[in-house]
Amino acid sequence: MASLSGVAVDLGGTKLAAARFINDTLVERLQVPTPRDGGLEAKLECLTELVTALKLTAVDAFGVAVAGRVDGQGNWHSVNHKTLTGVTSVPLKDMLLDRVGCPAVIMNDAQAAALGEARFGAGKGADPCGFITVSTGVGGGFVFGGNMLEAPSGLPGHIGFTRNSYASRFCGSGRFGTLESVASGTAIARIAKDLGRDIDSAVDVFRAWNAGEGWAKTIVETSACAVAEACCDLRALLGLERIVIGGSVGLASGYLDQVATAIAGEPELFQVEVSHAILGHDAGLYGALSHAKRES
CATH class of the missing domain: 3.30.420.40 (ATPase, nucleotide binding domain)
Structure with missing residues:
Protein backbone atom coordinates (compact mmCIF):
# COMPACT_ATOMS: atom_id res chain seq x y z
CA MET A 1 0.00 0.00 0.00
CA ALA A 2 1.33 3.46 -0.94
CA SER A 3 2.44 5.69 1.92
CA LEU A 4 -0.16 8.04 3.34
CA SER A 5 0.43 11.59 2.15
CA GLY A 6 -2.12 14.34 1.55
CA VAL A 7 -4.90 16.15 3.41
CA ALA A 8 -7.89 14.76 5.28
CA VAL A 9 -10.96 16.37 6.83
CA ASP A 10 -13.42 15.02 9.40
CA LEU A 11 -16.61 17.08 9.54
CA GLY A 12 -18.58 16.07 12.62
CA GLY A 13 -21.53 17.46 14.51
CA THR A 14 -19.39 19.16 17.16
CA LYS A 15 -15.90 19.45 15.65
CA LEU A 16 -14.28 20.02 12.29
CA ALA A 17 -10.77 18.59 12.07
CA ALA A 18 -8.26 18.65 9.23
CA ALA A 19 -4.77 17.22 8.96
CA ARG A 20 -1.84 16.90 6.63
CA PHE A 21 -0.01 13.59 6.40
CA ILE A 22 3.46 12.94 4.99
CA ASN A 23 4.68 9.35 4.55
CA ASP A 24 2.17 7.82 7.01
CA THR A 25 2.85 10.50 9.63
CA LEU A 26 0.31 13.09 10.74
CA VAL A 27 2.47 16.22 10.67
CA GLU A 28 -0.09 18.98 11.20
CA ARG A 29 -3.60 18.92 12.66
CA LEU A 30 -6.13 21.74 12.95
CA GLN A 31 -9.48 21.63 14.72
CA VAL A 32 -12.30 24.09 15.34
CA PRO A 33 -15.87 23.74 16.63
CA THR A 34 -18.33 22.94 13.86
CA PRO A 35 -20.31 26.13 13.18
CA ARG A 36 -23.77 25.88 14.74
CA ASP A 37 -25.21 28.80 12.81
CA GLY A 38 -25.13 29.62 9.12
CA GLY A 39 -26.07 26.17 7.87
CA LEU A 40 -24.10 24.32 5.22
CA GLU A 41 -22.46 27.46 3.87
CA ALA A 42 -20.80 28.21 7.23
CA LYS A 43 -19.50 24.65 7.50
CA LEU A 44 -18.02 24.72 3.99
CA GLU A 45 -16.43 28.10 4.59
CA CYS A 46 -14.81 26.80 7.77
CA LEU A 47 -13.60 23.65 6.00
CA THR A 48 -12.13 25.76 3.20
CA GLU A 49 -10.21 27.90 5.70
CA LEU A 50 -8.70 24.82 7.36
CA VAL A 51 -7.50 23.11 4.16
CA THR A 52 -6.16 26.42 2.88
CA ALA A 53 -4.12 26.73 6.07
CA LEU A 54 -2.79 23.22 5.39
CA LYS A 55 -1.77 24.37 1.88
CA LEU A 56 -3.98 21.90 0.00
CA THR A 57 -3.00 21.74 -3.68
CA ALA A 58 -4.70 20.33 -6.73
CA VAL A 59 -2.33 17.35 -6.79
CA ASP A 60 -2.87 16.33 -3.15
CA ALA A 61 -4.85 13.26 -2.20
CA PHE A 62 -7.87 14.73 -0.40
CA GLY A 63 -10.22 12.67 1.75
CA VAL A 64 -13.30 13.99 3.53
CA ALA A 65 -15.35 12.18 6.17
CA VAL A 66 -18.83 13.39 7.13
CA ALA A 67 -21.64 12.22 9.38
CA GLY A 68 -24.55 10.79 7.37
CA ARG A 69 -24.80 8.87 4.13
CA VAL A 70 -22.64 9.50 1.06
CA ASP A 71 -23.85 7.92 -2.17
CA GLY A 72 -21.76 6.75 -5.11
CA GLN A 73 -21.91 10.17 -6.78
CA GLY A 74 -20.52 12.00 -3.76
CA ASN A 75 -23.90 13.39 -2.68
CA TRP A 76 -24.43 13.84 1.06
CA HIS A 77 -27.66 12.75 2.76
CA SER A 78 -29.04 12.67 6.29
CA VAL A 79 -30.48 9.37 7.53
CA ASN A 80 -31.42 10.36 11.08
CA HIS A 81 -33.01 13.74 10.50
CA LYS A 82 -33.07 14.51 14.23
CA THR A 83 -29.29 14.35 14.67
CA LEU A 84 -28.25 15.66 11.23
CA THR A 85 -30.49 18.43 9.93
CA GLY A 86 -30.49 20.40 6.69
CA VAL A 87 -28.64 17.76 4.66
CA THR A 88 -30.70 16.47 1.75
CA SER A 89 -28.88 15.27 -1.38
CA VAL A 90 -26.11 17.87 -1.06
CA PRO A 91 -23.67 17.60 -4.01
CA LEU A 92 -20.72 17.86 -1.64
CA LYS A 93 -18.10 16.46 -3.99
CA ASP A 94 -18.86 19.07 -6.66
CA MET A 95 -19.19 21.89 -4.12
CA LEU A 96 -15.78 21.17 -2.62
CA LEU A 97 -14.13 20.97 -6.03
CA ASP A 98 -15.51 24.41 -6.87
CA ARG A 99 -14.25 25.84 -3.57
CA VAL A 100 -10.79 24.33 -3.12
CA GLY A 101 -9.83 23.23 -6.64
CA CYS A 102 -8.91 19.72 -5.55
CA PRO A 103 -11.10 16.64 -6.15
CA ALA A 104 -12.23 15.10 -2.85
CA VAL A 105 -13.09 11.50 -2.08
CA ILE A 106 -15.99 11.69 0.37
CA MET A 107 -17.19 9.00 2.74
CA ASN A 108 -19.20 8.45 5.91
CA ASP A 109 -17.25 9.29 9.07
CA ALA A 110 -17.82 5.94 10.79
CA GLN A 111 -16.73 4.09 7.64
CA ALA A 112 -13.63 6.28 7.53
CA ALA A 113 -12.85 5.44 11.16
CA ALA A 114 -13.39 1.75 10.38
CA LEU A 115 -10.84 1.92 7.59
CA GLY A 116 -8.41 3.89 9.72
CA GLU A 117 -8.55 1.41 12.58
CA ALA A 118 -8.37 -1.61 10.24
CA ARG A 119 -5.28 -0.36 8.40
CA PHE A 120 -3.45 1.58 11.11
CA GLY A 121 -5.06 0.88 14.48
CA ALA A 122 -6.76 -1.75 16.62
CA GLY A 123 -8.05 -3.73 13.64
CA LYS A 124 -4.66 -4.54 12.15
Whole structure:
Protein backbone atom coordinates (compact mmCIF):
# COMPACT_ATOMS: atom_id res chain seq x y z
CA MET A 1 0.00 0.00 0.00
CA ALA A 2 1.33 3.46 -0.94
CA SER A 3 2.44 5.69 1.92
CA LEU A 4 -0.16 8.04 3.34
CA SER A 5 0.43 11.59 2.15
CA GLY A 6 -2.12 14.34 1.55
CA VAL A 7 -4.90 16.15 3.41
CA ALA A 8 -7.89 14.76 5.28
CA VAL A 9 -10.96 16.37 6.83
CA ASP A 10 -13.42 15.02 9.40
CA LEU A 11 -16.61 17.08 9.54
CA GLY A 12 -18.58 16.07 12.62
CA GLY A 13 -21.53 17.46 14.51
CA THR A 14 -19.39 19.16 17.16
CA LYS A 15 -15.90 19.45 15.65
CA LEU A 16 -14.28 20.02 12.29
CA ALA A 17 -10.77 18.59 12.07
CA ALA A 18 -8.26 18.65 9.23
CA ALA A 19 -4.77 17.22 8.96
CA ARG A 20 -1.84 16.90 6.63
CA PHE A 21 -0.01 13.59 6.40
CA ILE A 22 3.46 12.94 4.99
CA ASN A 23 4.68 9.35 4.55
CA ASP A 24 2.17 7.82 7.01
CA THR A 25 2.85 10.50 9.63
CA LEU A 26 0.31 13.09 10.74
CA VAL A 27 2.47 16.22 10.67
CA GLU A 28 -0.09 18.98 11.20
CA ARG A 29 -3.60 18.92 12.66
CA LEU A 30 -6.13 21.74 12.95
CA GLN A 31 -9.48 21.63 14.72
CA VAL A 32 -12.30 24.09 15.34
CA PRO A 33 -15.87 23.74 16.63
CA THR A 34 -18.33 22.94 13.86
CA PRO A 35 -20.31 26.13 13.18
CA ARG A 36 -23.77 25.88 14.74
CA ASP A 37 -25.21 28.80 12.81
CA GLY A 38 -25.13 29.62 9.12
CA GLY A 39 -26.07 26.17 7.87
CA LEU A 40 -24.10 24.32 5.22
CA GLU A 41 -22.46 27.46 3.87
CA ALA A 42 -20.80 28.21 7.23
CA LYS A 43 -19.50 24.65 7.50
CA LEU A 44 -18.02 24.72 3.99
CA GLU A 45 -16.43 28.10 4.59
CA CYS A 46 -14.81 26.80 7.77
CA LEU A 47 -13.60 23.65 6.00
CA THR A 48 -12.13 25.76 3.20
CA GLU A 49 -10.21 27.90 5.70
CA LEU A 50 -8.70 24.82 7.36
CA VAL A 51 -7.50 23.11 4.16
CA THR A 52 -6.16 26.42 2.88
CA ALA A 53 -4.12 26.73 6.07
CA LEU A 54 -2.79 23.22 5.39
CA LYS A 55 -1.77 24.37 1.88
CA LEU A 56 -3.98 21.90 0.00
CA THR A 57 -3.00 21.74 -3.68
CA ALA A 58 -4.70 20.33 -6.73
CA VAL A 59 -2.33 17.35 -6.79
CA ASP A 60 -2.87 16.33 -3.15
CA ALA A 61 -4.85 13.26 -2.20
CA PHE A 62 -7.87 14.73 -0.40
CA GLY A 63 -10.22 12.67 1.75
CA VAL A 64 -13.30 13.99 3.53
CA ALA A 65 -15.35 12.18 6.17
CA VAL A 66 -18.83 13.39 7.13
CA ALA A 67 -21.64 12.22 9.38
CA GLY A 68 -24.55 10.79 7.37
CA ARG A 69 -24.80 8.87 4.13
CA VAL A 70 -22.64 9.50 1.06
CA ASP A 71 -23.85 7.92 -2.17
CA GLY A 72 -21.76 6.75 -5.11
CA GLN A 73 -21.91 10.17 -6.78
CA GLY A 74 -20.52 12.00 -3.76
CA ASN A 75 -23.90 13.39 -2.68
CA TRP A 76 -24.43 13.84 1.06
CA HIS A 77 -27.66 12.75 2.76
CA SER A 78 -29.04 12.67 6.29
CA VAL A 79 -30.48 9.37 7.53
CA ASN A 80 -31.42 10.36 11.08
CA HIS A 81 -33.01 13.74 10.50
CA LYS A 82 -33.07 14.51 14.23
CA THR A 83 -29.29 14.35 14.67
CA LEU A 84 -28.25 15.66 11.23
CA THR A 85 -30.49 18.43 9.93
CA GLY A 86 -30.49 20.40 6.69
CA VAL A 87 -28.64 17.76 4.66
CA THR A 88 -30.70 16.47 1.75
CA SER A 89 -28.88 15.27 -1.38
CA VAL A 90 -26.11 17.87 -1.06
CA PRO A 91 -23.67 17.60 -4.01
CA LEU A 92 -20.72 17.86 -1.64
CA LYS A 93 -18.10 16.46 -3.99
CA ASP A 94 -18.86 19.07 -6.66
CA MET A 95 -19.19 21.89 -4.12
CA LEU A 96 -15.78 21.17 -2.62
CA LEU A 97 -14.13 20.97 -6.03
CA ASP A 98 -15.51 24.41 -6.87
CA ARG A 99 -14.25 25.84 -3.57
CA VAL A 100 -10.79 24.33 -3.12
CA GLY A 101 -9.83 23.23 -6.64
CA CYS A 102 -8.91 19.72 -5.55
CA PRO A 103 -11.10 16.64 -6.15
CA ALA A 104 -12.23 15.10 -2.85
CA VAL A 105 -13.09 11.50 -2.08
CA ILE A 106 -15.99 11.69 0.37
CA MET A 107 -17.19 9.00 2.74
CA ASN A 108 -19.20 8.45 5.91
CA ASP A 109 -17.25 9.29 9.07
CA ALA A 110 -17.82 5.94 10.79
CA GLN A 111 -16.73 4.09 7.64
CA ALA A 112 -13.63 6.28 7.53
CA ALA A 113 -12.85 5.44 11.16
CA ALA A 114 -13.39 1.75 10.38
CA LEU A 115 -10.84 1.92 7.59
CA GLY A 116 -8.41 3.89 9.72
CA GLU A 117 -8.55 1.41 12.58
CA ALA A 118 -8.37 -1.61 10.24
CA ARG A 119 -5.28 -0.36 8.40
CA PHE A 120 -3.45 1.58 11.11
CA GLY A 121 -5.06 0.88 14.48
CA ALA A 122 -6.76 -1.75 16.62
CA GLY A 123 -8.05 -3.73 13.64
CA LYS A 124 -4.66 -4.54 12.15
CA GLY A 125 -4.21 -8.28 11.68
CA ALA A 126 -7.94 -9.08 11.76
CA ASP A 127 -9.68 -9.86 8.48
CA PRO A 128 -12.54 -9.26 8.06
CA CYS A 129 -12.74 -6.47 10.62
CA GLY A 130 -15.65 -4.35 11.79
CA PHE A 131 -15.95 -1.03 13.58
CA ILE A 132 -18.82 0.34 15.65
CA THR A 133 -18.91 3.87 16.98
CA VAL A 134 -21.30 4.48 19.88
CA SER A 135 -21.57 8.22 20.36
CA THR A 136 -24.31 10.77 19.61
CA GLY A 137 -25.55 8.10 17.20
CA VAL A 138 -24.39 4.60 16.31
CA GLY A 139 -22.53 3.85 13.08
CA GLY A 140 -19.91 1.55 11.71
CA GLY A 141 -18.04 0.06 8.81
CA PHE A 142 -16.64 -3.25 7.59
CA VAL A 143 -13.26 -3.95 6.01
CA PHE A 144 -12.54 -7.07 3.95
CA GLY A 145 -9.06 -7.70 2.61
CA GLY A 146 -8.11 -4.11 3.40
CA ASN A 147 -11.06 -2.69 1.44
CA MET A 148 -14.25 -1.04 2.65
CA LEU A 149 -17.56 -2.76 2.09
CA GLU A 150 -19.28 -0.23 -0.17
CA ALA A 151 -22.47 0.17 -2.22
CA PRO A 152 -23.85 2.93 -4.47
CA SER A 153 -26.47 3.77 -1.81
CA GLY A 154 -23.81 4.56 0.81
CA LEU A 155 -25.72 2.47 3.36
CA PRO A 156 -23.20 -0.23 4.36
CA GLY A 157 -22.09 0.36 7.93
CA HIS A 158 -25.23 2.14 9.14
CA ILE A 159 -25.69 -0.45 11.86
CA GLY A 160 -27.46 2.02 14.13
CA PHE A 161 -30.56 1.67 11.98
CA THR A 162 -30.79 -2.11 12.26
CA ARG A 163 -33.41 -3.72 14.51
CA ASN A 164 -32.43 -4.74 18.03
CA SER A 165 -34.35 -6.78 20.61
CA TYR A 166 -33.46 -4.32 23.39
CA ALA A 167 -35.08 -1.38 21.59
CA SER A 168 -38.71 -0.31 21.76
CA ARG A 169 -38.78 3.20 20.30
CA PHE A 170 -38.68 4.96 16.95
CA CYS A 171 -35.47 6.71 15.95
CA GLY A 172 -34.91 9.66 13.66
CA SER A 173 -34.48 7.35 10.65
CA GLY A 174 -38.18 6.50 10.84
CA ARG A 175 -37.46 2.87 11.75
CA PHE A 176 -38.79 1.31 14.93
CA GLY A 177 -36.73 -0.56 17.51
CA THR A 178 -33.27 0.32 16.22
CA LEU A 179 -29.90 -0.08 17.90
CA GLU A 180 -29.38 3.69 17.83
CA SER A 181 -32.65 4.28 19.66
CA VAL A 182 -31.45 2.35 22.71
CA ALA A 183 -27.65 2.39 22.70
CA SER A 184 -26.50 5.84 21.56
CA GLY A 185 -25.51 8.69 23.83
CA THR A 186 -28.62 10.54 22.69
CA ALA A 187 -30.79 7.57 23.64
CA ILE A 188 -29.07 7.10 27.01
CA ALA A 189 -29.76 10.72 27.95
CA ARG A 190 -33.35 10.61 26.67
CA ILE A 191 -34.18 7.43 28.59
CA ALA A 192 -32.78 8.94 31.79
CA LYS A 193 -34.86 12.08 31.32
CA ASP A 194 -37.96 9.97 30.67
CA LEU A 195 -37.33 8.40 34.09
CA GLY A 196 -37.42 11.86 35.62
CA ARG A 197 -33.68 12.15 36.18
CA ASP A 198 -32.22 15.66 36.20
CA ILE A 199 -29.37 15.19 33.74
CA ASP A 200 -27.92 17.17 30.86
CA SER A 201 -26.31 14.42 28.80
CA ALA A 202 -25.11 10.82 28.73
CA VAL A 203 -22.02 11.99 30.63
CA ASP A 204 -24.21 12.49 33.71
CA VAL A 205 -25.69 9.01 33.31
CA PHE A 206 -22.23 7.45 33.17
CA ARG A 207 -21.20 9.45 36.23
CA ALA A 208 -24.19 8.02 38.08
CA TRP A 209 -23.37 4.52 36.78
CA ASN A 210 -19.82 4.79 38.10
CA ALA A 211 -21.28 5.88 41.44
CA GLY A 212 -23.33 2.67 41.56
CA GLU A 213 -26.79 4.14 41.07
CA GLY A 214 -29.21 1.41 40.00
CA TRP A 215 -31.22 3.41 37.48
CA ALA A 216 -28.05 4.36 35.59
CA LYS A 217 -26.77 0.79 35.74
CA THR A 218 -29.89 -0.42 33.94
CA ILE A 219 -29.59 2.19 31.18
CA VAL A 220 -25.87 1.75 30.51
CA GLU A 221 -25.91 -2.03 30.67
CA THR A 222 -28.91 -2.18 28.35
CA SER A 223 -26.97 -0.06 25.86
CA ALA A 224 -23.98 -2.40 26.13
CA CYS A 225 -26.13 -5.51 25.75
CA ALA A 226 -27.74 -4.04 22.64
CA VAL A 227 -24.31 -3.39 21.12
CA ALA A 228 -23.19 -6.90 22.05
CA GLU A 229 -26.23 -8.38 20.31
CA ALA A 230 -25.39 -6.37 17.21
CA CYS A 231 -21.78 -7.60 17.33
CA CYS A 232 -22.90 -11.22 17.40
CA ASP A 233 -25.37 -10.60 14.59
CA LEU A 234 -22.53 -9.15 12.52
CA ARG A 235 -20.40 -12.17 13.32
CA ALA A 236 -23.20 -14.40 12.01
CA LEU A 237 -23.84 -12.25 8.93
CA LEU A 238 -20.31 -11.27 7.88
CA GLY A 239 -17.98 -13.60 9.77
CA LEU A 240 -16.09 -10.72 11.38
CA GLU A 241 -12.95 -11.70 13.27
CA ARG A 242 -12.73 -8.55 15.38
CA ILE A 243 -14.92 -5.53 16.03
CA VAL A 244 -13.30 -2.30 17.16
CA ILE A 245 -15.46 -0.14 19.41
CA GLY A 246 -15.11 3.64 19.38
CA GLY A 247 -17.08 6.80 20.08
CA SER A 248 -17.56 8.73 23.31
CA VAL A 249 -19.89 6.09 24.76
CA GLY A 250 -17.96 3.14 23.35
CA LEU A 251 -14.70 4.40 24.87
CA ALA A 252 -16.19 5.30 28.25
CA SER A 253 -14.46 3.53 31.13
CA GLY A 254 -15.98 0.12 31.76
CA TYR A 255 -18.33 0.12 28.77
CA LEU A 256 -16.35 -2.29 26.58
CA ASP A 257 -16.16 -4.74 29.51
CA GLN A 258 -19.96 -4.75 29.65
CA VAL A 259 -20.14 -5.44 25.90
CA ALA A 260 -17.60 -8.27 26.16
CA THR A 261 -19.45 -9.83 29.11
CA ALA A 262 -22.70 -9.86 27.15
CA ILE A 263 -20.98 -11.37 24.11
CA ALA A 264 -19.55 -14.15 26.30
CA GLY A 265 -23.12 -15.20 27.08
CA GLU A 266 -23.79 -16.03 23.41
CA PRO A 267 -23.03 -19.43 21.82
CA GLU A 268 -19.30 -19.71 21.12
CA LEU A 269 -19.70 -19.77 17.34
CA PHE A 270 -21.21 -16.27 17.38
CA GLN A 271 -18.82 -14.71 19.87
CA VAL A 272 -16.47 -12.12 18.39
CA GLU A 273 -13.41 -10.36 19.76
CA VAL A 274 -13.98 -6.71 20.65
CA SER A 275 -11.34 -4.09 21.35
CA HIS A 276 -11.05 -0.37 21.98
CA ALA A 277 -10.26 1.97 19.11
CA ILE A 278 -6.71 3.28 19.52
CA LEU A 279 -6.54 6.10 16.98
CA GLY A 280 -9.05 8.17 18.93
CA HIS A 281 -10.42 11.22 17.15
CA ASP A 282 -7.90 10.81 14.33
CA ALA A 283 -9.25 7.47 13.04
CA GLY A 284 -11.54 9.17 10.54
CA LEU A 285 -8.69 11.31 9.23
CA TYR A 286 -6.47 8.28 8.64
CA GLY A 287 -9.31 6.37 7.00
CA ALA A 288 -10.55 9.19 4.78
CA LEU A 289 -7.11 9.89 3.37
CA SER A 290 -6.31 6.19 2.99
CA HIS A 291 -9.52 5.75 0.99
CA ALA A 292 -8.74 8.80 -1.13
CA LYS A 293 -5.27 7.44 -1.92
CA ARG A 294 -6.72 4.14 -3.05
CA GLU A 295 -9.45 5.80 -5.13
CA SER A 296 -7.13 8.28 -6.84
